[in-house]
Amino acid sequence: MILAQLPPCAPVFAALPHVRPRAEQRLKYFFPRCLSGAGRFAPEKKDNVTVLASYAFAGCGFSGWRTWPCKACPPRFFSHWRDLYGLNLSADFLEGQPMAVTGAYGQGRYVLSYSHLETPHSPDANAWLAQLLRSMTGLEPTREDVPLWQLRHPCAAWPEGSGGPLLDALRHMRELLDLAVAHHLFFGRTHWLWGWRTGLPGASCNNLHAALCTAASLEPSAAALAYWQQTAPRFAKLESLFASVAEDYFLACRLAETLSPTMPDAVDRRGLDHQRESLFGHPMTGGGILAELLGILEELIYLSQTATPCDLA
16 A cells, blocks of 8 residues: 555646646545556756655555564564664654655657556556556546456466467476475565566566466467467477576575575675576566567567457456
């Protein structure tokens, strides 16, 4: 959950680019269960950038709290740790910082939001996202609420015998996620999202798993089947290599963590970094084998985008 401060006109603000809400007009507004991390912009005082929403405080959806049982710790420890170690586990440094901004770029406009407005079952955030799509694109969303993504139990809409490598990749990805959870590298967070320990490529793994689920759940169009016939052999080779090397990588990460108190140099960290880069690319920009897999999957999804996912049909 995010508690944001929004101007009263926020749901229609994108349709009224000339409106500049005054600070005293701001009100508090809940985004129930809306996921967010401790992300923030580097604000500059420019006339062409307008703050749509600012942070007030973080609630139960704040991702930085998910790996730490905060409720089980007496509150005094947090102030002690701040005084002793300079460690702040809260998100109070975000208070008053921009959460969503809008402005002009080139011949168009943009809206950037650190809060995930597409979070399922977050009706207020979903409604704001739908209004942004209406006002900025002229399109009418078929629904305002984002349904629950059941990625833990994906369905497959491909004709029998046509999607073998795709379904194999989905099975391998689930096995990889289960392995990471079993070794306390990842943890289940929602029906559609896995959390991860700091420094691990959890976002990349979530992206690949979501893309696999989406591609498998869409009945392929004729164009998608033709594209898949050309790319399936390459995809099968890449996903098999990715699954094998990623398994080695995660187990090596677990070994390095286990040995770190007594044998901190037993597992070469530089070697792990190189292995990660070959699999996932740079933490911020991506790359590696995963980027090529995602490119194929995104093309499949694009070619079949008019179909309704079988788990929503």
